[in-house]
Amino acid sequence: MPSSSPDSRPGVLAGIHVLSLALNLPGPAALMRCRRMGARCTKLEAPAPAGMSGSDPMHSYNPRAYAEMHDGVEVVRANLKTPEGQASLHELLAGTDVLLTSFRPSASAKLGVDWAALGERHPRLSLVEIVGAPGARADEPGHDLTYQAESGLVTGLALPPSLFADMAGSVMASEAVLQALLQRAATGRGVHLQVALSEAADYLALPHTWGLTRPSGAVGGAHAGYRVYPCADGRVAIAALEPHFAMRLCEAAGVPAEPGREPMFDAATHAAVAAFLGGRTRAEVDALARSRDIPLHTLPPAEDDAAA
Known part of the structure; x- marks a missing residue:
């Protein structure tokens, strides 16, 4: 049997469709990982504001990062605050295996993309929801820096050299996509999984918490x-x-x-x-x-x- 190099073999997510509504970094980075595992990936963005080329803030912060994370991703536009946008969303969801979001839960409910609104309508769909903090804190505002600070990863006045909570959260979100698909294979129904960036920061901080990376470690x-x-x-x-x-x-x-x-x-x-x-x-x-x-x-x- 002829051998096949790793790059030529189908990815583990071949045949899977992942739709993302997530902006900024963690969600798009998770989508990038899913694409690299072979998934067909679609990003739904709101129409670009007047004078701007995109509605995702990362497009303005760092066009290079936006371009790399969306390479090979089909970007479609729809305003979820309108009936037409909702119709476009549900048309996409009918052929979607996993939906990625990164809204605060209150915003997800307003847009009709929370699990209560989606679970029964699309029974084989799974929702991977990226939030800042888990449970009752999920509606609190925050960003990578605040989650790193809370986990003890910010020392002095210098900013951390990378967005560790965001990037760890993206890895956990792509892992959650795999978990959701495994659970659906066993039950036939989609599941709702939540990934908290504060918990991602806590996980990265474990060596520090254990004392390994403290000055005495x-x-x-x-x-x-x-x-x-x-x-x-x-x-x-x-x-x-x-x-x-x-x-x-x-x-x-x-x-x-x-x-x-x-x-x-x-x-x-x-x-x-x-x-x-x-x-x-x-x-x-x-x-x-x-x-x-x-x-x-x-x-x-x-x-x-x-x-x-």
């Missing part, structure tokens, strides 16, 4: 082999956490090995590794990683990152 800076160090022309993100990697790093840095002793949490080891790396260029450190099989990645100086 092994991957929070206390272990000399798991840190970011300066080097002669940049920085080194080193992840020599396992004992065999840590031993190779210590050997390279001239840290004496003592049987039965774990030196990686000692201040002297931190200082020795810092001094060793600080006197070498990125090219020299990269060569060291290759020759001694040490997991690390070199970076430009921090100020170069800020200017990029």
